[in-house]
Amino acid sequence: MERKELLQVKGLETTFFTxxxxxxxxxxxxxxxxxxxxxxxxxxxxxxxxxxxxxxMGLVPSxxxxxxxxxxxxxxTDLAKFSDKEMRKxxxxxxxxxxxxxxxxLNPLFTIGNQLTEAILIHNKKWSKKKAxxxxxxxxxxxxxxxxxxxxxxxxxxxxxxxxxxVMIAMALVCDxxxxxxxxxxTALDVTIQAQILQLMRDLNKRLNTAVMLITHDLGVVAExxxxxxxxxxxxxxxxxxxxLIFKDPQHPYTxxxxxxxxxxxxxxxxxxxxxxxxxxxxxxxQGCRFAARCEWAHERCLQENPTLYQTGEHHKTRCFLVxxxxxxxxxxxxxxxx
Amino acid sequence: MLRxxxxxxxxxxxxxxxxxxxxxxxxxxxxGDPAQVILGQQATKEAVAALRASLGLDNPWYIQYxxxxxxxITGDLGExxxxxxxxxxxxxxxxxxTLELSLCxxxxxxxxxxxxxxISAWFQNSWFDYxxxxxxxxxxxxxxxxLGLMGQWIFGIQxxxxxxxxxxxxxxxxxxxxxxxxxxTLIQGRFDQFIVVLQHLILPALALATIPMAIIARxxxxxxxxxxxxxxxxTARSKGQKMFFVVYKHALKNAIIPVLTVIxxxxxxxxxxxxxxxxxxxxxxIGRYIYDAIGFRDYPVIQSGILIVAFIFxxxxxxxxxxxxxIDPRIKYN
Numbered sequence: 019m020e021r022k023e024l025l026q027v028k029g030l031e032t033t034f035f036t037x038x039x040x041x042x043x044x045x046x047x048x049x050x051x052x053x054x055x056x057x058x059x060x061x062x063x064x065x066x067x068x069x070x071x072x073x074x075m076g077l078v079p080s081x082x083x084x085x086x087x088x089x090x091x092x093x094x095t096d097l098a099k100f101s102d103k104e105m106r107k108x109x110x111x112x113x114x115x116x117x118x119x120x121x122x123x124l125n126p127l128f129t130i131g132n133q134l135t136e137a138i139l140i141h142n143k144k145w146s147k148k149k150a151x152x153x154x155x156x157x158x159x160x161x162x163x164x165x166x167x168x169x170x171x172x173x174x175x176x177x178x179x180x181x182x183x184x185v186m187i188a189m190a191l192v193c194d195x196x197x198x199x200x201x202x203x204x205t206a207l208d209v210t211i212q213a214q215i216l217q218l219m220r221d222l223n224k225r226l227n228t229a230v231m232l233i234t235h236d237l238g239v240v241a242e243x244x245x246x247x248x249x250x251x252x253x254x255x256x257x258x259x260x261x262x263l264i265f266k267d268p269q270h271p272y273t274x275x276x277x278x279x280x281x282x283x284x285x286x287x288x289x290x291x292x293x294x295x296x297x298x299x300x301x302x303x304x305q306g307c308r309f310a311a312r313c314e315w316a317h318e319r320c321l322q323e324n325p326t327l328y329q330t331g332e333h334h335k336t337r338c339f340l341v342x343x344x345x346x347x348x349x350x351x352x353x354x355x356x357x
Numbered sequence: 358m359l360r361x362x363x364x365x366x367x368x369x370x371x372x373x374x375x376x377x378x379x380x381x382x383x384x385x386x387x388x389g390d391p392a393q394v395i396l397g398q399q400a401t402k403e404a405v406a407a408l409r410a411s412l413g414l415d416n417p418w419y420i421q422y423x424x425x426x427x428x429x430i431t432g433d434l435g436e437x438x439x440x441x442x443x444x445x446x447x448x449x450x451x452x453x454x455t456l457e458l459s460l461c462x463x464x465x466x467x468x469x470x471x472x473x474x475x476i477s478a479w480f481q482n483s484w485f486d487y488x489x490x491x492x493x494x495x496x497x498x499x500x501x502x503x504l505g506l507m508g509q510w511i512f513g514i515q516x517x518x519x520x521x522x523x524x525x526x527x528x529x530x531x532x533x534x535x536x537x538x539x540x541x542t543l544i545q546g547r548f549d550q551f552i553v554v555l556q557h558l559i560l561p562a563l564a565l566a567t568i569p570m571a572i573i574a575r576x577x578x579x580x581x582x583x584x585x586x587x588x589x590x591x592t593a594r595s596k597g598q599k600m601f602f603v604v605y606k607h608a609l610k611n612a613i614i615p616v617l618t619v620i621x622x623x624x625x626x627x628x629x630x631x632x633x634x635x636x637x638x639x640x641x642x643i644g645r646y647i648y649d650a651i652g653f654r655d656y657p658v659i660q661s662g663i664l665i666v667a668f669i670f671x672x673x674x675x676x677x678x679x680x681x682x683x684i685d686p687r688i689k690y691n
Contacts, residue, residue, distance in 0.1 A: 077591060077594055081482075102600075106598075107597065109594070109595055109596065109597035110597035111597060114595065117588055117595075119588055122588040123588040123589055124589055126589070126685070126686075127611055127685055127686065128607075136593070136596055140598055140599075141597060173686045175686070189592075189596070
């Protein structure tokens, strides 16, 4: 079933202007988020996942960061061209966001009630405080927070990490946004709570039909939660496709490496697999494929030219010369260069 | 909370007791004899001895100290050796003058200092930030007497629109009720006098406010810069909140606690240490009162004056500590 594209990111480029020069943290990325889907964005830290989400929200720390190119189309309107005043009407209402650290993402000096109703009262100027509180309580029940009336008067430090993340989710969804961006929502939580929060996000996605952009470095989370996944490396998209396809048949050496790095309990290994080397500093690789230095299959061409995203399946794209070279050998897959 | 306040008030007793003891000894270590000062250089030895005996100064120091403590416990601050009036009666108008001046100065310092700090942090590295911080740096390094004299010279003499000394127009004195002239004139409906009193306040209050204002601005800025980078500020923005409310609601409340500490300390310092400003502007405040008493070796006045100033200082700190727990629900005493 083909669903309408809610958010289209086209050629997005976000640059940080530092003393060491302009560093493109996000370099010409394209992807889209469809209505009601859960899209995973995966990559190591520093690959530009968070900057991508902050760019969409218009919250890139500025200075030094700035969206320098590209379009962010929300139902056809380009958010990249919006002023901060116009963006304020989008944030929290159309696109909401939850963050990695529920411990520090809630303001310690305001009650849960105050913080939950804040977004409601910003976007619904005519609502009374009482009405906003009723809506907040309704949301708290929806995200599974017990004794919601009392919680309204409590402070974040009185809550556990899992409860705080539930508050964050309630807070993000309180104005019924079309898109929820979740930036590593479970990273700071312990494993049982992680599972609960992911389950909750899946439920809410089904129930409210909110499209979710789930940013994570954890492939397990992606496998469990998402329908499609975008793999990012050093500010670029290296692979994109449906989750089952990517897990079954990863094309890009980086994705392969990532999947291999996930410990598998079925096989006893002395040493876990890891991709050698480190993520390059953004902007440090000017020529060739950015993954070449760490790639087991890198050859001469990879160091000279930057591969583009090749269409390796109907819904599958990969940025690697290997798949462009493989085109003759793979008969069931039409390989077309996307650009 | 009440138990905490009670405990803090109990802690006051040993602190003040220790303080009276130290002050008592130090002022007696100053060379010079009250009886000699009162009677003058030409007085006979017999007359001086007689006055010493009548003032109780011929007793050993520890006897004098216990007499003083005994009086203090019954609420008697003693009698001025010079004017023979009870210190308790004499003290209040001076204290009121200082309270009025330093509170006005602190209100100025807090309003301007805190806002300058906030705006500097909000627009970090802007021209406002640079200008405010350079002015603040000049402010902290400015000797207060020089600033006072310059203020008098420019606004009092060259431009001639502000009075340079005193609290009131001596030809049209305020009828004191509370001795806080701003309040007295308002109670009595004397708006003409209110304006005059206010005019007298401007220069000394500005001079006195400069250093605390600069310290508060710098403190607010650095505290705000730290808070502005925090996750909850980003959360507030992600809700679509206006930057003004993000800054003045979410960030400021978190940034204000270290600033509050500085405000408390500075208020305490102003109340006790405004002697320079009070001297330059002939302000009849407690600093001048104690300073003059030292000149006359007027032991009871010095002792009681310092005791009151210390008491106020400690009380301000208590209030600041209580404010912490009101602002931050995580701070719990007991």
